[in-house]
Amino acid sequence: MKIALLGNPNTGKSSVFNLLTGLRQQVGNFAGITVEKRSGSIQLDQVQHELIDFPGTYSIYPRSKEESVVFNVLSDPSHSQHPDQIIFVADASNLQRNLLFFSQVYDLGIPCILVLNMWDLAQRKGIVIATEELGNMFPGVPIIQSNARIGLGKDRILKALTSERILDRTQAKFLESAELCAIDDVQCQKLEAEQRLRKIKDALKHIVQTKAPDGDSVSRKIDRVLVHPFFGYVIFAFVLLTIFQFIFTFANAPMNWIDSMFSHFSTWSSETIQPGLVNDLISQGIIPGIGGVVVFVPQIAMLFFFISILEESGYLSRVVFIMDRLMRPFGLNGKSVVPLMSSVACAIPGIMATRTISNWKERLITILVAPFMSCSARIPVYTLLISLVIPKTFVFGFINLQGIVLFGLYSLGIVFALLVSLLLKLMIKQKEKGFLLLELPDYKNPRWGNVLINVLEKVKIFIFDAGKIILAISIILWFLASFGPNMKESMHGLNKTRVYQSMTEKEQTKAMDSCKLSNSYIGILGKGMEPVIAPLGYDWKIGISLITSFAAREVFVGSLATIYAVQDESDEQSLLIDRMRNEVKTDGTPVFTLASGVSLMVFYVFAMQCMATMAVVKRETNSWKWPVIQLVFMGLLAYFSAWLCFILLS
Numbered sequence: 001m002k003i004a005l006l007g008n009p010n011t012g013k014s015s016v017f018n019l020l021t022g023l024r025q026q027v028g029n030f031a032g033i034t035v036e037k038r039s040g041s042i043q044l045d046q047v048q049h050e051l052i053d054f055p056g057t058y059s060i061y062p063r064s065k066e067e068s069v070v071f072n073v074l075s076d077p078s079h080s081q082h083p084d085q086i087i088f089v090a091d092a093s094n095l096q097r098n099l100l101f102f103s104q105v106y107d108l109g110i111p112c113i114l115v116l117n118m119w120d121l122a123q124r125k126g127i128v129i130a131t132e133e134l135g136n137m138f139p140g141v142p143i144i145q146s147n148a149r150i151g152l153g154k155d156r157i158l159k160a161l162t163s164e165r166i167l168d169r170t171q172a173k174f175l176e177s178a179e180l181c182a183i184d185d186v187q188c189q190k191l192e193a194e195q196r197l198r199k200i201k202d203a204l205k206h207i208v209q210t211k212a213p214d215g216d217s218v219s220r221k222i223d224r225v226l227v228h229p230f231f232g233y234v235i236f237a238f239v240l241l242t243i244f245q246f247i248f249t250f251a252n253a254p255m256n257w258i259d260s261m262f263s264h265f266s267t268w269s270s271e272t273i274q275p276g277l278v279n280d281l282i283s284q285g286i287i288p289g290i291g292g293v294v295v296f297v298p299q300i301a302m303l304f305f306f307i308s309i310l311e312e313s314g315y316l317s318r319v320v321f322i323m324d325r326l327m328r329p330f331g332l333n334g335k336s337v338v339p340l341m342s343s344v345a346c347a348i349p350g351i352m353a354t355r356t357i358s359n360w361k362e363r364l365i366t367i368l369v370a371p372f373m374s375c376s377a378r379i380p381v382y383t384l385l386i387s388l389v390i391p392k393t394f395v396f397g398f399i400n401l402q403g404i405v406l407f408g409l410y411s412l413g414i415v416f417a418l419l420v421s422l423l424l425k426l427m428i429k430q431k432e433k434g435f436l437l438l439e440l441p442d443y444k445n446p447r448w449g450n451v452l453i454n455v456l457e458k459v460k461i462f463i464f465d466a467g468k469i470i471l472a473i474s475i476i477l478w479f480l481a482s483f484g485p486n487m488k489e490s491m492h493g494l495n496k497t498r499v500y501q502s503m504t505e506k507e508q509t510k511a512m513d514s515c516k517l518s519n520s521y522i523g524i525l526g527k528g529m530e531p532v533i534a535p536l537g538y539d540w541k542i543g544i545s546l547i548t549s550f551a552a553r554e555v556f557v558g559s560l561a562t563i564y565a566v567q568d569e570s571d572e573q574s575l576l577i578d579r580m581r582n583e584v585k586t587d588g589t590p591v592f593t594l595a596s597g598v599s600l601m602v603f604y605v606f607a608m609q610c611m612a613t614m615a616v617v618k619r620e621t622n623s624w625k626w627p628v629i630q631l632v633f634m635g636l637l638a639y640f641s642a643w644l645c646f647i648l649l650s
Helices: 013-021 065-075 095-106 119-124 131-137 154-160 186-204 218-226 231-250 252-272 277-294 297-313 315-330 334-342 347-356 360-372 376-389 401-427 448-482 487-495 505-518 521-528 530-536 540-548 555-563 569-582 594-606 611-621 625-649
Strands: 002-007 025-029 036-044 047-053 085-091 112-117 127-129 143-145 208-210
Touching (some): 002 013, 002 065, 002 095, 013 036, 013 047, 013 112, 013 448, 095 186, 112 154, 119 127, 131 143, 218 315, 231 252, 231 297, 231 315, 252 277, 297 315, 297 334, 297 347, 297 448, 315 334, 315 401, 334 347, 347 360, 347 448, 360 401, 360 611, 360 625, 376 401, 401 594, 448 521, 505 521, 505 540, 521 530, 521 540, 530 540, 530 594, 530 625, 540 555, 594 625, 611 625
Parallel strands (some): 002 047, 002 085
Antiparallel strands (some): 036 047, 127 208
16 A cells, blocks of 8 residues: 655654654655655554655645656556555644645545644644544544654554544545646636635634734744844854864764775785685775775765754755855755755765755756865865975965965866856756745754654665665776786786886885786776877876776875885875876976966866766766766866866966
8 A cells, every 4th residue: 555645845744754664764766757755664454555755845736846746646546656545744833824735635535644743833832723623624534633753643643544534535525626727727726726725714713723922933033143134144154164174074084994994804805815806806896896885974974964953953944045045046046055065075965965956957957066066085186286286385474375276276166166057057948947935944953863864864875876886887997907908918027127126025016006007908098098188288197097086086196106106105195296296208398297287186176087976966867868968068178177277387
C-alpha cells in the first residue's frame, strides 16, 4: 500500500515523516522528473507499507515543476505513485490557509487523515479548535492532534490508517459537484479557490476561537533585527563566517585522519597482497578512489548539520527573504545564497543544497555557477603558485601582496559566478516564471532527531550515488597512469644509467615513479597536448598535472611533486618550489614565470577540474548534458582567460 504525505510548506510535514519512518528512508527522484522524493516504510498490522513525502504546496494546482508532481499523481489513478491513503499535515495555528489544499484533496475521494500538527504552538497563541465540529466538515476523516517534534500523535496516526472510518469513507464532498480543473485553466482554478475559501472562512468562525490576541509575538520582535534592511545582512554575514570558520577549523582533523587511514590501508594492502596487477589495482586504484569519496564526508556532514539547524529554527527562511532582492537581477533568488556560499568550502555540498530552490531554471543556474566559487581544494594550488611567482612584498608597508593576490582569486570567482548567472538567465528559456513565495514560520528550537536524519540522509546520498562515479573515474585514472606502450623499456633503461645507480633508495623510487608517469598513457597524453597548452606557457609536465587534477584539484601539487622526483619528503613543498623555479624549456627559458604562474592560477579559478563535482551535477540534474556543458564552457573560459593573462604579462 502507498501512503502519501501532503501539506503546505512549513507545517512540520518533514517532522511527521521522520517520526513515522525513523531511519527507514530513501531519497530519489520521481519517475521522469528531477524532483526529489523521500520515501520510507511504516509497519501496519505486521505489514510494511511505503510512505511517500510529496513536495509542499498550497494548492492542488501547480505553479512549479515540483508542485506539478502533486497534481499529476493525485489526478491520475493509474499513476504508479497514486496513493491508496493520504496523511495530510496541517498547521494548527493557521488552519484557514491549510484547509484550502486539504478540501481539494478530500474531494478526490481518496481516504484521508487530517493531522493538526504544531498543536503546542496553537495553544501558546490561545487558539482553540473544536475538532469534533471540524470533523463534521469532512465526514469520514480522522482528526488527530499532533506535535511531531516531541513524538505526540504517532500512535494515533498509525491506528487511524487501519481504522474502518478511513477505509469505509463515504463519497461525501466538501464542495458539491466539485471537479478538478484543467491544469492550464487558471480562471476555473481561481473561481474554485474563491468558493472554497468562502466556505472555509464561514465554517471556521464556529470552529476556531482565539482566547487572547496574538499581539506582538516573540518571532516578530526578533524579525525586526534579523530581516532589517541593514543589520539583517550584517548578522547573516556573521553567521556564515562562524559556520565556515567552524568547518575549516574542525573538518581538517577528521579529513586528515580519514586520508591517513586510507593511506595506511593502501600501504598495508600493497604489502599484504601478492605483488601484481590485482595488488596495484586495489592499493593504487580502488582504495584511493574510495578514500577520495569518504574524505569529503566531514565537510558535508558539518555543513548540512548547520543548514539543518538554520532550517529547523526558522532562520533560513529569513535569509532567503533578505537576499532575494540582491540575487534576482542575476537570474537567481534568495535560496541560491546558501548553496553558493557553501561552495566556498566545497562545491559538492553546495550543489546538493540547491534542492531547496523550487524554480528549476534558478536551481539549474545555481548548480552551473557554483564551481566558480573557489573551494578549499584550490587552496594548495593557489598557495604553491603564489609562493612561486608572487614576491613577498608589502603594499603600503603592511598589506601582504601575496595575500592580495589570494583575495583577488576568490573575488574573481565570485564576480564571474554572477556574470555567468546573468548570461544563463538570458540564454535558458523556461515558460515557468520565477518567483519567491515564502512564509516566515515562527522560531523554534531545532529538533535534533530531524537534524541527525537530514545529515545522515545527505551523507548517504553522496557516498552511494556520487561515490560510484568517483570510484570508477579513479580506477580509470589509475589505469592510464600505470600502463604505457613503452613503459617497461623506459624503466629498464633508467635502471641501467649511472645516475640512477648513484642515487639513494628513496631517490631511485622517486626517479622511477617519474619515469613511469612520463611514459604512461596519461604521460603520452600530456606530451600530446603540449602544443595545445604551449600558448598558455605550459609544458607537458604541467599538462599531466592538469589531467590528473580532474580527480581533485589539489592532485595538481602531488602530480608535480612526483614528476619532478622530489628528493626530500621532509621538506617537499620548498623543494618542489625550487625544482619548479629551476625548470626550463628546450630553449632554456624558465617554465614558471609571472606570466605562466598567473595564467595557471586564473585557469584553476575557472576550470571545472573536479570529477566529484561533475558526478554530483549529473546526479542533481539527472543528465550528463549539463555537466558536459559545464565542463566545456568552463574549460574554454579557463583556457582563453589563461591565454589572455599569459599574453598580457609576457
